[in-house]
Amino acid sequence: MEVHVTGNAAALAEANDFKRFKVVMSDRPAAGFASLGADLRSALTFDDADTAWVSCTWLRAAGPADPDWLARFELMLDKARPMGWVSADGAAIRAHVEWPLAAGDSPAVGDAFRKAMRRLAATPxxxxxxxxxxxxxxxxxxxxxxxxxxxxxxxxxxxxxxxxxxxxxxxxxxxxxxxxxxxxxxxxxxxxxxxxxxxxxxxxxxxxxxxxxxxxxxxxxxxxxxxxxxxxxxxxxxxxxxxxxxxxxxxxxxxxxxxxxxxxx
Ligand SMILES: Cc1cc2nc3c(=O)[nH]c(=O)nc-3n(C[C@H](O)[C@H](O)[C@H](O)COP(=O)(O)O)c2cc1C
Incomplete structure (x- = not known):
């Protein structure tokens, strides 16, 4: 499951893939996370640049209006809870945030770059x-x-x-x-x-x-x-x-x- 964020709009993608869960950002908010619109803030809040909490209420509304899907979503929450990926009040689920690579020298690009370089074999x-x-x-x-x-x-x-x-x-x-x-x-x-x-x-x-x-x-x-x-x-x-x-x-x-x-x- 992926939450795609473009500007101030969030949309659910890959809704039937319950094995993965991440937030995919199409760009970086120019004036920081506080500048995100109220609509978006009701869907997710950022812990830091790499993790966000996605509202379960928002996810239930964004998913297909199908009782089977809702049942599978609750199962996903049951599996995530012991891992500490569901907030204490049960209102939000934790997601890794993926940033676009072309976002200049942001910390997220730095991390992704380091990760990429770890795959480059070299003779010292x-x-x-x-x-x-x-x-x-x-x-x-x-x-x-x-x-x-x-x-x-x-x-x-x-x-x-x-x-x-x-x-x-x-x-x-x-x-x-x-x-x-x-x-x-x-x-x-x-x-x-x-x-x-x-x-x-x-x-x-x-x-x-x-x-x-x-x-x-x-x-x-x-x-x-x-x-x-x-x-x-x-x-x-x-x-x-x-x-x-x-x-x-x-x-x-x-x-x-x-x-x-x-x-x-
Ligand atoms: C596998 C490996 C590759 C490295 N490649 C570079 C490099 O290309 N350029 C560089 O400036 N430092 C590189 N470093 C880091 C330096 O070897 C290290 O910072 C330096 O020797 C320590 O600085 P000092 O001589 O002031 O103690 C590399 C380190 C390792 C372990």
């Missing part, structure tokens, strides 16, 4: 640089092939990350593609260890003034050709100067916050 890289004799490193999934003419990659680095300023100033970095056996390094290079301590794990060596992981899937040595700021991040274009890629093919695959390995279907 350890991005490293050396500045004034000190090594810096960070785990990143934003390393992407940019083009072959000239050979170049992208990496997006949060301006608050410890590697950001040294990388920006040094203008050179190495992208070390992680293998399935580098599980410990991912945590270390994403915050569990700090600064030089990150390099206490793994077989780190140096070439051309850049730290590289000897048994990485590949090491891509780059000089920064372009950089831009966008939002919280800097986008660095790395022009590829040298590459090592002779390890056995066994990339780490990062998906939904979990580390795994690649297998063909």
């Amino acid at each position: 890289c350890l991005v490293t640089t050396l500045r004034d004799g000190r090594r810096h490193g960070m785990a990143a999934t934003s390393v992407t092939s940019l083009c072959f003419e000239p050979p170049s990659i992208l990496v997006c680095v949060n301006t608050g990350a410890s590697i950001h300023d040294p990388l920006d100033a040094e203008g050179r970095f190495c992208a070390n593609l992680m293998g399935g056996a580098h599980s410990d390094l991912l945590g270390a290079f994403s915050g569990e260890l700090k600064g030089e301590a990150r390099f206490s794990l793994g077989d780190w060596r140096e070439e051309g003034g850049l730290p590289y992981l000897a048994d990485a899937q590949a090491n891509i040595f780059c000089s920064v050709a372009e950089r831009w700021r966008y939002g919280t991040h800097s986008i660095f274009v790395g022009q590829v100067e040298a590459v090592r890629a002779d390890a056995e093919l066994d990339p780490m695959v990062y998906l939904d916050g979990r580390k795994g390995r690649f297998a063909t279907a």
